[in-house]
Amino acid sequence: MTHPTPAEVMQKLADGISADRWQELHLLYAPDTVVRHPIARDRSARLEGRAALKEHFERFFATGVKLRATPIRFIETTDPELIVGTFTYHGENGFGMDRFDLEACFIWHVRDGLVVDSIDYLSPPVAPRD
16 A cells, blocks of 8 residues: 655645645544644644644634645655655734734654654744735
């Protein structure tokens, strides 16, 4: 059985978020995944397990925020399970701003087509320049 590459899995997340398909995003993660958001200061700082990811995505979807990802710049490594991606989320109607940008750098380990470990760096939201 052929599984998607780590880059393909990361692209599926960005595409799913950009298309507001929040309800299926948790399925990209392994049942025992660990996701860390080192900059977060809320309960999303460490999410353990697919169920926690499902709840996280549901909470975010409920806010009504819209995010669109720019093309991901992938940084491949010699480890076939490791992928690093950098991109920007352009958002609307969130964080007290009509429009905002979030810079992102995701460091993932993907095994058998599922994210098993993730460190996601997201900048504080900033209003975009015109």
